[in-house]
Amino acid sequence: MKLQTLAALAAGIALTGVAFVLATGAFDTNRAAARAADVDADLLNNARSNFQPLPKDMATPEFPITPSRVDLGWKLFFDPRISVDGTVSCARCHQPALYGTDGLPKARGAHDTLNPRNAPTILNAALQFKAHWRGDRENVEDEAKQVLIGLFSFINPDYASAMARIKAIPGYADLFRKEFPGDPDPVTPDNWARAIGAFQRTLVTPARFDAFLAGDARALSPEERAGLRKFIDTGCIACHNGAGVGGGIFQKFGVVEDYWTATGSQQPDKGRFDVTHDPQDTYVFKVPSLRNVAMTPPYFHDGSVRSLPEAVRIMAKVQIGRALSDQDTADIVAFLGSLTGKLPQRFVDAPILPASGFDVSKTEAPQQQR
DSSP states (O other): OHHHHHHHHHHHHHHHHHHHHHHHHHHHHHHHHHHHHHHHHHHHHHHHHHOOOOOSOOOOSSSOOOHHHHHHHHHHHHOGGGSTTSOOOHHHHSBGGGTTBOSSSSOBOGGGOBOSSOOOOOTTGGGSSSBSTTOOBSSHHHHHHHHTTOTTTTOOSSHHHHHHHHHTSTTHHHHHHHHSTTOSSOOOHHHHHHHHHHHHTTOOOOBHHHHHHTTOGGGSOHHHHHHHHHHHHHTGGGTSOTTTTSOSOEEESOSSSOHHHHHOOSSOOOBTHHHHOOGGGTTEEEOOOOTTGGGSOSBTTTTOBOOHHHHHHHHHHHHHOOOOOHHHHHHHHHHHHTTOBOOOHHHHSOOOOOOOOOOGGGOOOOOOOO
């Protein structure tokens, strides 16, 4: 009996020890989870103080959107027949398959004219405070209007010629008349711009980062959360903030050192100086949005850098004078990947356009570039 009692006692002690170990392990695990939750909560609060989730759409009181206006703008966005040679639509430089870009260092317009700058993505573009790298367009509507006579895009000699091309396509007249019933002649450059702008204001691409900002800390991987922390602590948020993670200010490219020494650019671009002629605007550009940046190489205004890790290193070097380690670079690139969103279905699906052949006899020769 004594032996049995001692055996039972030993077994009880052993079981108690196991239970203690298990309980201690569970306590440690819970404590570790609590610490991780605290860290994530701190990171989430920091992120929320610098960024905002994307809106449902980018309509404004001045530029509202309606299904019929978006539908008209969708068609016009993909129609190449309004350009001087019938080859260029908005979608040529802003292709759905390339996340609203064309994949080229510098875009090409009608008559294969080389644009002096890279075509940025059209996705979420209506959130930005200006359009174009130099900010010489007020918004997406102004950009859509100016592109009709742009020397590197549609290259029509004047607005009248561009509107004549639209009017020559059966089907568009009725669509414009229904959408702008108060206008005696609804096919105008401003209405073209309003329609295309309405379509562009629907091109919102919510990403996992938006889910994180909404409170889902696990929407980002540990590497992405580490990258977000480094993105904040490194100082990238000074320029890349808000709902667009950029696109809200002008900034000199090359604050610490000349940008072209790092990018290998063959011909430095004076940027906004060519618009304002103010010496303080030399090498100043609009800060680009980083939404979908992992999908939109090559990078910078001249498309001089093909790799996102290299672009991140260059920005840290020439803007804030920091040399990022390989791990820091990898973490930041991982975070930037969380900004890749789902493409709107209407952007992915090209529309059926009103039928009409292009009148080759009305093409104009290329104009002298300025």
